[in-house]
Amino acid sequence: METLEPYLAEHPFFRGMAKRHIELIVGCASNVRFDAGQYLDKEGEEANRFWIIRHGRIAIEIFNPTTGPITIQTVGEGDVAGWSWLFPPYVHHFDTRALELTRAIALDGKCLRTKCENDHELGYELFKRFAQIMEQRIEATRMQLLDLYK
Amino acid sequence: MTTSTVPAHVEHRANPMQPQPFRVRKVQNDTHDTFTMNLTPVDGGAEFKFQPGQFNMLYVFGVGEVPISISGDPTAGGPLVHTTRAVGTVTKAMRKLKVGDTIGVRGPYGSAWPVEEAKGSDIVIVAGGIGLAPLRPSLYYVLRHRHDYGKVVLLYGTRTPSDILYRKEIEGWRSRFDLEVYVTVDRAIGAWHGNVGVVTNLIPKAPFDPLNAVAMVCGPEVMMRFTALALQKRGVTPGRTYLTMERNMKCAVGFCGHCQFGPTFACKDGPVYRYDKIRWFFGKREV
Numbered sequence: 001m002e003t004l005e006p007y008l009a010e011h012p013f014f015r016g017m018a019k020r021h022i023e024l025i026v027g028c029a030s031n032v033r034f035d036a037g038q039y040l041d042k043e044g045e046e047a048n049r050f051w052i053i054r055h056g057r058i059a060i061e062i063f064n065p066t067t068g069p070i071t072i073q074t075v076g077e078g079d080v081a082g083w084s085w086l087f088p089p090y091v092h093h094f095d096t097r098a099l100e101l102t103r104a105i106a107l108d109g110k111c112l113r114t115k116c117e118n119d120h121e122l123g124y125e126l127f128k129r130f131a132q133i134m135e136q137r138i139e140a141t142r143m144q145l146l147d148l149y150k
Numbered sequence: 151m152t153t154s155t156v157p158a159h160v161e162h163r164a165n166p167m168q169p170q171p172f173r174v175r176k177v178q179n180d181t182h183d184t185f186t187m188n189l190t191p192v193d194g195g196a197e198f199k200f201q202p203g204q205f206n207m208l209y210v211f212g213v214g215e216v217p218i219s220i221s222g223d224p225t226a227g228g229p230l231v232h233t234t235r236a237v238g239t240v241t242k243a244m245r246k247l248k249v250g251d252t253i254g255v256r257g258p259y260g261s262a263w264p265v266e267e268a269k270g271s272d273i274v275i276v277a278g279g280i281g282l283a284p285l286r287p288s289l290y291y292v293l294r295h296r297h298d299y300g301k302v303v304l305l306y307g308t309r310t311p312s313d314i315l316y317r318k319e320i321e322g323w324r325s326r327f328d329l330e331v332y333v334t335v336d337r338a339i340g341a342w343h344g345n346v347g348v349v350t351n352l353i354p355k356a357p358f359d360p361l362n363a364v365a366m367v368c369g370p371e372v373m374m375r376f377t378a379l380a381l382q383k384r385g386v387t388p389g390r391t392y393l394t395m396e397r398n399m400k401c402a403v404g405f406c407g408h409c410q411f412g413p414t415f416a417c418k419d420g421p422v423y424r425y426d427k428i429r430w431f432f433g434k435r436e437v
Contacts, residue, residue, distance in 0.1 A: 059346065071338050071346040078355055099343055136351075139376075143348045144336045148370040149279035149309040 004029045004105055011052050011105075012078045013129055021122050028111035034058075034098035040081070041096040047084030048109045053077055056102025061095040069095065073140070083130050085109025166403050169209045169254025170195075174247050175229055181313050183236050184280055185245055186221065188229035192252060198230045201262035202287035203394060203422040207402045208232065209254030213243040217399040217417070219284035220258060225294045230255065233283035233315065259402045261422045263288040264392060265295075268364035272300040274356065274386070276377050278307050278349055278369020282315045284394055284421075285368050289323075296328055301358045303330040307349025307373070311335050311342045330357055349373065353380040360385030366422075367393040375433050378425050388426035395420045395428075412437050 005026045008014050014022060032051075034040060040051060040058060051058070057076040061069040072094065075081050084092050090109070116123030176188040191198070200206075200220050209215040216238070222231025236245040247253060265288050273292050277285050292299055304323065308314050314333065324331045332352045334345035345352070349369070365386050367377050374393045381391055397409035397416035404418035411420065412431035423432075431437045 057345075067339055069339075071342070073347040073351075074334075074345045076355075140348045140351055143350070143372070143376060146372060147309065147336070148373050149307075149313065149336070 004031060007054065007105060008052065011054070013052060013080045013133075017125055021119075021125055024115050024119065024122055025107065025112065028108040028115070030106050030108075032104050032106045034102045034104070036098055036100045038098050039095060040098065040102075040104075041092045041094070043092050043095050045092050047082065047090045047092045049106050050080060050082035050085055050109060051096070052105040052107065053079050053081065054103045054105065056104075057099045058102055059097050059099050061097055063095060069097075073137070074099065080130075080133055083134065085113070086127075086130060166256065167401065169207070169215075169256045171252050172230065172255045174249055174251045174253060177247065177249060180233065180315050180317075184233060184315060185236065186231060186233045187244075187247070187253075188222075188231055189253065189255065190229050197227050198258075200224055200258035200287075202265055202291050203263040203284055204258035204260050205284070205399075205402075205421060206230070206232065206255050206257030206259070207399070208234075208240075208244065209256070210240050210243045210247070211252070211254060214240040215254070215256075215400075216240045216244075217259075217402060219394075219421070221283040221286045223290040223294075224287050225291060233280065233286075235280045256402060259399075259417055261420055263366050263422055264364065264424075265291045269295070269298040270300070270362075271390075272358040272363040273302045274305070274358050274363050274365040274381070275303065276305045276349060276353070276365060276367045276369070276381075278373040278377075279309065279313065280315060281367075281369035281373075281394075282306055285366055286316065288366055293326075293329065300362060301330065302328065303356050303358050304332070305349055305352040305356055306331070306333045307352075307369070308333075308335050310337050311344070332356065348376075350376050350380040353377070353384055363390065365391045367391065371396070371433075378429075378432075388429055389424065391425040392422055393425060393432075394422045397421075 009022050055077055057074055059071045060073045061071050063069050081096055171192040172189040173192050175190050178186045180186055202224050205217045205219045207215050208218050218232045218234050221233040234241050236242045275285050323329050334347050338346045363386050365381050367374050378391055395411055395416045397411055399417040400406045400408040402417045404415045409416040
């Protein structure tokens with residue numbers, strides 16, 4: 001039976017990760033698809049998943065009652081969305097919405113947290129990769145705040 | 151690979167400080183604060199030749215003179231095209247010019263994008279805001295000689311969707327099979343369904359071979375600093391990265407020194423620089 005292991009191993013986020021770690025992670029993975037306009041996550045909801053995007057594009061949004069949804073950033077193929085599952089109280093800070101048909105691998109955060117507690121090497125590998133994404137996003141956000149083109 | 155120097159026809163001109171009168175033939179508003187003018191010589195003189203990336207000094211009579219990059223097609227002949235953002239006294243006065251008015255033109259000046267030297271390579275054009283205007287001639291050139299290049303990628307970032315320059319033309323470029331175009335905006339609400347985020351976010355996934363690519367970058371200086379780093383991270387060496395510097399150009403021929411940039415003058419040694427040549431002082435304060 002075909003598993004999600006080869007897809008995970010090929011995704012830029014997991015590239016170079018030890019096979020035994022991929023084998024552990026794949027036990028928490030499931031294949032998902034979203035139609036354009038469908039929400040992946042909603043602000044305030046419990047954060048128990050993150051998304052490995054295979055195809056398509058999603059918007060990370062915040063809802064403003066006076067102007068409607070404001071897109072903070074868009075991410076797509078090869079990207080990862082969601083890290084709220086890593087930090088208590090495990091609540092989403094933003095909405096995540098598919099802008100087009102999007103195929104992704106959903107990773108169960110609770111399942112992964114348990115595995116990371118039991119295997120700190122796996123935890124260290126995952127946190128290193130998430131830390132890099134966070135660093136990139138913070139840098140990009142700072143540049144957006146600079147309002148360079150004003 | 152080196153940038154081109156001031157062309158012979160400018161160096162040998164009798165008086166490089168004397169503006170030639172040009173007639174405004176067309177004015178088009180691109181965005182709320184940018185506009186494009188088509189100009190032709192009043193005396194109907196020879197075709198205006200320039201290299202992609204060069205600029206002219208445009209003189210609004212009675213107001214003043216400013217350096218503006220040429221944004222038209224260097225291979226097409228026809229009118230001289232300038233895209234300008236109305237931000238200062240001169241450019242605001244320039245925006246008020248109408249078809250039939252006269253403007254002074256000195257140029258072309260400065261170094262050029264290395265479109266000839268880059269033949270055989272992938273081309274990555276990274277533009278921020280009105281920085282697309284000085285890059286447009288190089289894109290025209292590359293598209294005109296498309297078989298001489300590998301992949302051609304345009305990465306363009308602006309503030310909001312309404313700040314997108316040359317919107318119709320970009321739509322046309324996006325429909326081509328031999329050009330990859332990615333647009334992103336820093337801020338979006340409502341109907342925008344495109345990318346949101348800074349232009350540097352586009353670099354890691356853009357489809358080009360970093361070991362065989364030449365990058366041309368133009369935008370605000372901070373944006374160029376981060377873009378050069380992102381390109382380097384992807385594998386494009388500083389020796390194959392070019393960027394264009396804005397400085398206070400006055401004489402445009404290296405006499406007055408107003409546009410000093412480190413040991414160089416932006417009007418004469420620039421505005422297009424190879425990144426490895428300026429890396430040690432690029433981004434330093436008060437340079």
